[in-house]
Amino acid sequence: MSPPRLGPGTLLAVLWTLRRGFGGVLPVLERIRREAGDVLVLPLPRRPAVLVADPATIQHVLEEHPDAFAWRLPQDPVTQLFRRGVLVTDGAEHARLRGVLEPSNRPSHFLPRCEELWRDCDRILDGWRPGRPHRILPEMRRMALLAFERVYFSRDLWPELPGLEAALQDALRYLGPGWWLLRGHASPPPRSVCVLDRRFLALARGRRAAAAPPDDLLTHLVSAFPDDDLVRDQLFTMWIAGHDTSTSLLTWSLHLLATHPRVQDQVRTEIRDVLGSRPPTPEVVVRLAQLDRVVREALRLYPPIHTGNRLTVRPVRLGPLWVPPGSRVLLSYFLAHRHPRHWPEPNRFEPARWAARPRQPGLAYFPFGAGPRRCLGASFAQLEVRLLLTRVLQRFSFRPWGPTPKPFMGAALEPDPGVWLVPEPAP
Numbered sequence: 001m002s003p004p005r006l007g008p009g010t011l012l013a014v015l016w017t018l019r020r021g022f023g024g025v026l027p028v029l030e031r032i033r034r035e036a037g038d039v040l041v042l043p044l045p046r047r048p049a050v051l052v053a054d055p056a057t058i059q060h061v062l063e064e065h066p067d068a069f070a071w072r073l074p075q076d077p078v079t080q081l082f083r084r085g086v087l088v089t090d091g092a093e094h095a096r097l098r099g100v101l102e103p104s105n106r107p108s109h110f111l112p113r114c115e116e117l118w119r120d121c122d123r124i125l126d127g128w129r130p131g132r133p134h135r136i137l138p139e140m141r142r143m144a145l146l147a148f149e150r151v152y153f154s155r156d157l158w159p160e161l162p163g164l165e166a167a168l169q170d171a172l173r174y175l176g177p178g179w180w181l182l183r184g185h186a187s188p189p190p191r192s193v194c195v196l197d198r199r200f201l202a203l204a205r206g207r208r209a210a211a212a213p214p215d216d217l218l219t220h221l222v223s224a225f226p227d228d229d230l231v232r233d234q235l236f237t238m239w240i241a242g243h244d245t246s247t248s249l250l251t252w253s254l255h256l257l258a259t260h261p262r263v264q265d266q267v268r269t270e271i272r273d274v275l276g277s278r279p280p281t282p283e284v285v286v287r288l289a290q291l292d293r294v295v296r297e298a299l300r301l302y303p304p305i306h307t308g309n310r311l312t313v314r315p316v317r318l319g320p321l322w323v324p325p326g327s328r329v330l331l332s333y334f335l336a337h338r339h340p341r342h343w344p345e346p347n348r349f350e351p352a353r354w355a356a357r358p359r360q361p362g363l364a365y366f367p368f369g370a371g372p373r374r375c376l377g378a379s380f381a382q383l384e385v386r387l388l389l390t391r392v393l394q395r396f397s398f399r400p401w402g403p404t405p406k407p408f409m410g411a412a413l414e415p416d417p418g419v420w421l422v423p424e425p426a427p
Contacts, residue, residue, distance in 0.1 A: 025177075026306075026334055026407050029053075033335055039319030042330070047184055049328040050318055053335035055342060055364040057319045061310065061331060062363065062371040069310040069329065071373070075185035076309065077175050081193070084230055085237030086376070097234065098376065100224040104152060104217040105376045107383075111282050113151040113216075114383060118279040120146040121391040123158060128423050133401040136419040140250040140388075144243040147384050152238065153203065154214040160199075167195040172244065175411035177307075196236065204231040240411070242377050245304035248412040249385050252302040253295060255405065255419045256349050258398040263351060266290050268393050268426070280390040282383055288390065293351035295385060299367040301349060303333040304412040308369070334413065336364055396423040 029051065032040065038054035052058055061069060072088045073079055079088045086097040103109060124143050128134060142161060149157040157164075170192045180186035204222055213219040217238065221231045257264040270290045278284075285291070308331035316323050323329070338346040342364040344353075363370055368378035375381070398421045405415030 026409060029332065029335060030338075037320075038339075039321055041321070047326070047328055049181075049330055050321060050323055051330045051332060052318060053332045053339065054319055055336050055339065058308075058331050058336055058366070059363045059370070060318070061329065062308075062366070062369060062373070065316065066371050066373065068312060068314050068316040070313050071310065073309065073311050073328070075180075077178075077180060077186040077189070078309075080186055081171060081174060081189050082237045082240075083233045085233040087237050087241060094373075100220055101217065101234065101238070101376055104220055105380060107379055109215075110151050110380050111383075114147075114282050114380075114387060116279075117147050117150065117384065117387050118391040120150060120158075121388050122395075125392065125395050128396070130396070130423055130425050133420045133422050136254055136421050137247065137251045137415065140254070141243065141247040143388055144246040144250065144384070147246070147388065148239065148243045151380065151384075152217040152242065154216045154218070155203075164195065164199070167192045168240075171196060171240065172411045175240070177409050196239075197232065200232040200235040200239070201228055203235060204228045238377070241375075242381070244412045245375075246381050246385055248302065248304035248414060249295070249298060249381070250388060251415060251419050252413075253298040253385070253389055254392070254398060254421060255400070255415065256298055256301070257294065257393075258400045258421050259404075260349060261399070263290075263294065263349075264393075264397065267294060268397065271390055271393055275390070275394065277394075280387050280394070282387065285383070285386040285390050288386065290351070291386060291389060291393075293354040295382070295389070296354045297349060297351045300337045300343075300365060301347075302407060302413050303337055303367045305367065305369065305375075306334045306407070306409050306413040307332055333366065334407070336366070339364060393426070395426055397426055398423055 032051070033053045039050065039052050039057055042049045042051050052061065070090050071094075072090050082088050084093070084097075086094060086101060089097060121143055123146070124139055128139075145161065146157050149155045170190045174186075174189055174193070178186075203218060205228060207213055207218050208222045208228075213222075218235070221234050222228075225231050257267065267288075267290045270288055274287055275284060310329040310331065312323050312325050312327045312329060314325050318329070337343070340346050368375040368381070400420070401422050402420040403417060405417065405419050408414045408416035
């Protein structure tokens with residue numbers, strides 16, 4: 001491998017951006033891609049990394065030769081926090097964990113559990129004050145957490161939410177890109193996440209002792225594994241990954257609707273025509289074509305999983321480069337989704353582009369990953385987001401307030417400095 005030939009202006013832009021950390025480097029990465037190509041070497045000091053923005057090369061990694069790459073990078077934050085969670089295991093162990101987790105992620109299993117998710121949504125919306133600016137991401141996080149626990153743990157998280165939010169924020173900050181990329185290793189997780197550790201271990205032990213446990217993900221795990229620590233690792237992994245991506249998508253979707261009032265009116269009219277005042281159910285929201293296009297376009301512009309992180313386990317060719325074993329490979333969902341070769345006006349919000357369900361070459365669109373390790377919760381997440389957005393738009397219309405947010409690479413793709421919207425009661 002050889003480093004890209006970047007001009008001094010680009011190198012200076014990288015250094016200037018890094019003064020505030022790694023989260024805001026996406027505009028610089030777009031500049032680097034334009035200057036150095038779709039597959040390029042980032043000369044990190046401890047271990048060079050290959051950045052991939054080319055959809056065909058991403059397909060090579062995820063679908064054609066996944067055995068050439070490991071997901072477990074022992075010194076990265078995600079591995080230190082999730083330990084033996086399904087996201088950071090490989091080979092037979094990953095297959096065994098996925099086999100236990102997969103049944104609770106089938107539509108036949110979770111669809112009945114989604115019938116009344118609108119009730120938890122209403123608990124959040126009932127606290128909103130019309131005409132006042134609201135910071136949307138924390139509100140969407142609470143909705144996503146309530147929905148996840150209801151479906152996967154058969155629990156009402158509402159009473160526990162206030163006591164978990166600080167530890168959750170520390171865990172998410174720990175997982176995002178940071179100086180560990182330059183050092184080559186991450187510090188141990190913050191001590192505050194012990195609150196979450198203790199909770200997941202208590203959930204496992206409590207369910208194991210239950211006389212008549214519900215048929216859900218938590219029961220599947222304790223039935224399959226006698227090791228509570230291994231169950232903890234899966235619960236922690238699924239809880240974080242399962243709500244944080246939905247939080248991101250809900251927030252960006254509402255931002256896009258608020259800043260495009262014509263599209264918002266179209267979606268709200270469709271919801272009113274199809275549902276009236278009835279609460280949304282899984283059977284009905286699949287008929288909301290306008291909403292579907294908005295969600296797809298939000299996923300394209302702001303994919304919650306902004307970057308895939310892999311480690312080569314054998315020599316492999318990526319585009320023009322031969323990459324040796326032990327190299328970090330960063331797959332940019334964000335750059336692939338906005339690639340000008342595959343998307344007309346790639347930075348423009350245009351839900352109508354999905355009316356014909358365009359098929360793109362390679363993986364120009366893969367918001368939930370692809371191949372044998374595609375996101376386990378993709379089907380649930382897509383339904384959940386449509387159900388919650390439908391209920392929110394039944395009750396409120398929105399206008400933007402404050403500065404325009406920019407994408408920030410945290411654990412998921414977040415808005416910086418945040419999305420502030422003013423809700424008004426739906427007419």
